[in-house]
Amino acid sequence: MRLRFTKMHGLGNDFVVLDGVRQRIALDAALIRRLADRRFGIGCDQVLLVEPPRLPGTDFHYRIFNANGSEVEQCGNGARCFARFVRDQGLSTQDEILVSTAAGVIRLYLEEDDQVRVNMGIPTFEPAKIPFLADAPALTHALEVAGQTLHLSALSLGNPHAVILVEDIDTAPVAELGPLLERHPRFPKRVNVGFMQVISLDAVRLRVYERGVGETLACGSGACAAAVSGQRLGLLGPSVRVSLPGGDLRIEWQGEGRPVWMSGPAERVFVGEIEIAEE
Numbered sequence: 001m002r003l004r005f006t007k008m009h010g011l012g013n014d015f016v017v018l019d020g021v022r023q024r025i026a027l028d029a030a031l032i033r034r035l036a037d038r039r040f041g042i043g044c045d046q047v048l049l050v051e052p053p054r055l056p057g058t059d060f061h062y063r064i065f066n067a068n069g070s071e072v073e074q075c076g077n078g079a080r081c082f083a084r085f086v087r088d089q090g091l092s093t094q095d096e097i098l099v100s101t102a103a104g105v106i107r108l109y110l111e112e113d114d115q116v117r118v119n120m121g122i123p124t125f126e127p128a129k130i131p132f133l134a135d136a137p138a139l140t141h142a143l144e145v146a147g148q149t150l151h152l153s154a155l156s157l158g159n160p161h162a163v164i165l166v167e168d169i170d171t172a173p174v175a176e177l178g179p180l181l182e183r184h185p186r187f188p189k190r191v192n193v194g195f196m197q198v199i200s201l202d203a204v205r206l207r208v209y210e211r212g213v214g215e216t217l218a219c220g221s222g223a224c225a226a227a228v229s230g231q232r233l234g235l236l237g238p239s240v241r242v243s244l245p246g247g248d249l250r251i252e253w254q255g256e257g258r259p260v261w262m263s264g265p266a267e268r269v270f271v272g273e274i275e276i277a278e279e
């Protein structure tokens with residue numbers, strides 16, 4: 001099978017984007033792992049598949065796969081790359097694109113300054129919807145990990161997130177605690193883990209250990225989760241600059257019951273074609 005692909009990134013969170021509108025693609029977990037492999041494949045954090053619309057009124061359907069082959073509900077940086085991809089490929093001429101995902105319908109806006117603005121939906125702290133094993137929603141939950149008690153916010157942006165406050169993200173134990181929290185039994189579908197350092201009411205620094213990938217240079221839904229949990233803790237205002245290792249995102253949230261907005265860049269790196277050999 002020959003597959004045309006585009007390599008893209010949002011702040012260094014990188015993607016293999018596949019046009020499933022104009023080519024027939026039979027994706028399975030093993031093929032995704034091969035495409036994502038940085039030595040034996042193309043290399044990426046996530047594979048994004050653009051498909052024809054499934055719901056009336058939407059323009060496309062969008063599927064997201066982590067590098068380990070698992071399909072997931074949401075990807076903020078991927079959503080911005082998706083918008084740029086469908087415009088660059090001539091699949092759409094619109095500035096506003098409505099896309100169905102496994103997490104629901106999201107709205108993407110291509111802005112004049114090359115930024116893409118995404119309505120990321122309404123966040124929830126309801127344990128069953130994350131999913132997170134707890135009796136009731138709470139601002140923070142205590143969790144036993146590696147012999148220590150950690151206090152974290154647990155929430156869903158369509159996908160599950162835990163956010164931990166740290167004094168300095170440069171020395172935060174991302175590599176040690178990230179994998180332990182990702183697979184903690186209280187997160188039955190695993191979790192993305194954000195380590196957030198609050199700088200001021202409108203600025204944070206963030207590193208994210210992503211479910212199914214490991215630490216990435218940026219995580220859009222993780223940036224939304226961090227800004228929302230910081231605001232709920234009374235540490236942040238409604239508009240926050242989230243500085244990730246790969247660059248900055250602007251996250252806006254007007255509070256309970258309102259959607260989160262994310263703005264940031266989306267870049268094309270190269271296009272190519274890969275011949276998939278039988279294994």
Ligand SMILES: N[C@@H](CCC[C@H](N)C(=O)O)C(=O)O
Nearest residue numbers: 075076077159211219220221
């Ligand atoms: N990089 C993404 C998130 C991708 C999915 C995540 N790893 C998960 O398993 O939920 C983003 O920019 O949001």
